[in-house]
Amino acid sequence: LGARGAIDHFGIAADSRASLEDFRVRLAEAGAQEVGEIQQLGHEWSLFFRDPDGMELEVCCSAE
16 A cells, blocks of 8 residues: 555646645645645755555646
8 A cells, every 4th residue: 555656646636735725625634645835846845745545636826
Protein backbone atom coordinates (compact mmCIF):
# COMPACT_ATOMS: atom_id res chain seq x y z
CA LEU A 1 0.00 0.00 0.00
CA GLY A 2 1.36 3.38 -0.96
CA ALA A 3 4.40 2.05 -2.85
CA ARG A 4 5.60 4.02 -5.87
CA GLY A 5 4.74 2.33 -9.15
CA ALA A 6 4.33 3.26 -12.79
CA ILE A 7 2.05 6.13 -11.71
CA ASP A 8 3.51 8.09 -8.81
CA HIS A 9 0.41 10.15 -8.05
CA PHE A 10 -2.34 12.19 -9.66
CA GLY A 11 -2.49 15.98 -9.40
CA ILE A 12 -5.58 18.17 -9.52
CA ALA A 13 -5.25 21.89 -10.30
CA ALA A 14 -6.87 24.48 -8.04
CA ASP A 15 -7.14 28.18 -8.80
CA SER A 16 -5.82 29.64 -5.52
CA ARG A 17 -4.37 29.01 -2.08
CA ALA A 18 -7.84 29.77 -0.66
CA SER A 19 -9.25 26.93 -2.77
CA LEU A 20 -6.62 24.59 -1.31
CA GLU A 21 -7.74 25.55 2.20
CA ASP A 22 -11.34 24.74 1.21
CA PHE A 23 -10.26 21.42 -0.36
CA ARG A 24 -8.39 20.49 2.82
CA VAL A 25 -11.46 21.03 5.01
CA ARG A 26 -13.78 19.23 2.59
CA LEU A 27 -11.40 16.26 2.22
CA ALA A 28 -11.11 15.85 5.99
CA GLU A 29 -14.90 16.07 6.38
CA ALA A 30 -15.33 13.45 3.63
CA GLY A 31 -13.01 11.04 5.44
CA ALA A 32 -10.02 11.21 3.09
CA GLN A 33 -6.95 9.46 4.46
CA GLU A 34 -3.70 11.16 5.43
CA VAL A 35 -4.78 14.70 4.54
CA GLY A 36 -1.54 16.64 4.85
CA GLU A 37 -0.66 20.25 5.45
CA ILE A 38 -0.55 22.73 2.59
CA GLN A 39 3.09 23.19 1.69
CA GLN A 40 5.02 25.25 -0.81
CA LEU A 41 7.02 23.12 -3.24
CA GLY A 42 8.93 25.34 -5.62
CA HIS A 43 6.48 27.60 -7.42
CA GLU A 44 3.37 25.71 -6.24
CA TRP A 45 1.28 25.24 -3.14
CA SER A 46 0.49 21.53 -2.70
CA LEU A 47 -1.88 19.46 -0.60
CA PHE A 48 -1.44 15.68 -0.58
CA PHE A 49 -3.93 13.04 0.57
CA ARG A 50 -4.88 9.41 -0.12
CA ASP A 51 -8.08 8.09 -1.63
CA PRO A 52 -9.94 5.09 -0.12
CA ASP A 53 -7.75 2.71 -2.17
CA GLY A 54 -4.55 4.28 -0.82
CA MET A 55 -3.61 6.14 -4.04
CA GLU A 56 -1.75 9.37 -3.35
CA LEU A 57 -3.41 12.45 -4.81
CA GLU A 58 -2.37 16.10 -4.88
CA VAL A 59 -4.30 19.34 -5.20
CA CYS A 60 -2.03 22.22 -6.19
CA CYS A 61 -2.00 25.81 -7.38
CA SER A 62 0.56 28.39 -8.38
CA ALA A 63 2.37 30.14 -5.55
CA GLU A 64 2.96 33.19 -7.72
